[in-house]
Amino acid sequence: MKVLFVSAECTPLAKVGGLADVVGSLPLALAKLGVDVRIALPYYGFLGQLPKSEEPVWTGSAMFQRLEIYESHLPESDIPLYLVGHPAFANDRIYGSEDEAWRFTLFSRTVAEFIWRGGWDPQVLHCHDWHTALLPLWMRAMPVMTVYTIHNLAYQGPPLAGFRSFVDVPYDTGAWNPMAAGIIHSDAITTVSPTYAREICSPEYGERLDGLLRAQGGRLTGILNGINTDALDPATDKYLPVNFDAASLELRVENKLALQRELGLEVNPYRMLVGIVSRLVDQKGFDLLAPLWDIWMNNSAAQVVVLGSGDPFYEFLFRGAAERYPERVRAFLRYDGALSQRIYGGADLFLMPSRFEPCGIGQMIALRYGAVPLVRKTGGLADTVHFHNPIDEEGNGFLFDRYEPQSLLAMLFRSEEAFRYRDYWQRLQLRGMQADLSWKVSAGRYLDLYGQLVARIG
Structure with a gap:
């Protein structure tokens, strides 16, 4: 099984919220189950000291821009990490810039080009939040199954009409923002807990997407997040004056x-x-x-x-x-x-x-x-x-x-x-x-989901 995670954040390299913790720890648990899992991340300026390949492993263009992809590894692991390099990512900011929609669309489109041009051929593309939500749309004609994970429904991205000024967005998407596009065009939708999966189908929590989410039926699944219990361990935590268990x-x-x-x-x-x-x-x-x-x-x-x-x-x-x-x-x-x-x-x-x-x-x-x-x-x-x-x-x-x-x-x-x-x-x-808060059970559920999707390809 070959799976590529695509995300704007990844612990411990680039973190703003819980998205980073998932992308930085779930692949570790999947790797233990025998999955060839890799991560694609923007090559932010503050990652300059991260060891990487001396030469790009892929060079190409997207949105009339020249880009390079370098290979590194998730720290303290063997998980390959693809760093998408472009001056747009060279500053020390993840979010908040005026060109945020353009930056993350450039990142996502580069990953699409990387797959189209044979940089790597995953069986499953696992996309996270609105920053990568157009990838399922672009992968419709490819033998790649897509999983789209909603980490926070409140952040859906700018109106989709504005994206057409700089990237190919077909008019038959049926979507009005990137998150809606990810929901409509992915092969499976997950969110980060069973209760939240039920809540977002209601007007109270649905952020005006509740009707669309209710229409997905069994395509929407809630899989509870875990934590990296090896890194988060009071018995070994170097920041605690006294370790304990x-x-x-x-x-x-x-x-x-x-x-x-x-x-x-x-x-x-x-x-x-x-x-x-x-x-x-x-x-x-x-x-x-x-x-x-x-x-x-x-x-x-x-x-x-x-x-x-x-x-x-x-x-x-x-x-x-x-x-x-x-x-x-x-x-x-x-x-x-x-x-x-x-x-x-x-x-x-x-x-x-x-x-x-x-x-x-x-x-x-x-x-x-x-x-x-x-x-x-x-x-x-x-x-x-x-x-x-x-x-x-x-x-x-x-x-x-x-x-x-x-x-x-x-x-x-x-x-x-x-x-x-x-x-x-x-x-x-x-x-x-004493509760089991690890990714073990949830990683198994994701692996089952990936397997069901890949079986459709034949």
């Missing part, structure tokens, strides 16, 4: 105490420490916190640490909370990979109250590291976090359903009450840490 959970408190000292908070193992590691955007549910900060802080002993950046409104919200409660709240409005690992490994509770969440990686890392997640019951959060039942000792976290501040506040108080019962809380942590 499920068999040595008692050592974890040392990470909490070290984190409290680092943050300048009261060093006290009996104060619940709440961690937030997130992009600060509407999707993540932080508008629920704005009206309840004072009620929560005045009726709780919890400490809070926030790490992330994004919408200026939410940065202002968390900065203001840190100023009003300087002894209990800390806000770091930036990306910091090392600090995020220390938060996962030291916080008691991990807060992720998303309005919607296709899958979510944060709650799975939190479970792996013994930070009990408190999440909204939506998308992949509902598929990975199960409500704590202290009587039957079931569940691995806390969930609320209705998207309103009162529901979140009630669950914050409930979790802090549960934290008082140390033995129960440790067993709750262990249930999360």
Whole structure:
């Protein structure tokens, strides 16, 4: 089986969100199952130090531009990596440029040319999000099966009519933006959790594509993401002051105490420490916190640490909370990979109250590291976090359903009450840490899907 992943992001090379984590870890799991899997990625300027072939493995043209493809490898693996080189990718920005639609269309069209001209002949082309959504359309006449994965339906790309000024887009696509084109013309559509696959077929979550998605029937499948449990392992994580695992959970408190000292908070193992590691955007549910900060802080002993950046409104919200409660709240409005690992490994509770969440990686890392997640019951959060039942000792976290501040506040108080019962809380942590969060099962489902598609070629 030969599979080519095509994506704008890939951990650990180019990461903005969860898309990168999937593209950087699912191929590793597929390779263990015997798949010849490779990845195509723009050759961003910040990848200049990445070892690669001295000469291009392919040179050609697309959209009246001359391009080169170099071969490298996904770090610490044997996964071949095709780097699409052009001055448009030479800066240090992945998203946000004015020519974003042109850049990613150039990238996708180059991959199409690479396949058409015999650069490599995959049996399955696995495309991700709107940046590569035109590839299934261009592959219609090729003996290549296409899988299109929706990581976040909210980001669908610009109107398709504008693309015709610089690339061939047939008028019989039946689509009005790149994501719609990917849905219509791919051989199979996947999204990143079973619950999200159901949700996006409803008007509430469908982002005006719900009717199109309902019409796909069995072509749409939800396959839950996993995480790279080798790289994300509290027993070996170099950023943790003290390594631990499920068999040595008692050592974890040392990470909490070290984190409290680092943050300048009261060093006290009996104060619940709440961690937030997130992009600060509407999707993540932080508008629920704005009206309840004072009620929560005045009726709780919890400490809070926030790490992330994004919408200026939410940065202002968390900065203001840190100023009003300087002894209990800390806000770091930036990306910091090392600090995020220390938060996962030291916080008691991990807060992720998303309005919607296709899958979510944060709650799975939190479970792996013994930070009990408190999440909204939506998308992949509902598929990975199960409500704590202290009587039957079931569940691995806390969930609320209705998207309103009162529901979140009630669950914050409930979790802090549960934290008082140390033995129960440790067993709750262990249930999360012992869950299988790897890609093993999901990679097998993708392999089955690939096999069904390739069988159609004959």
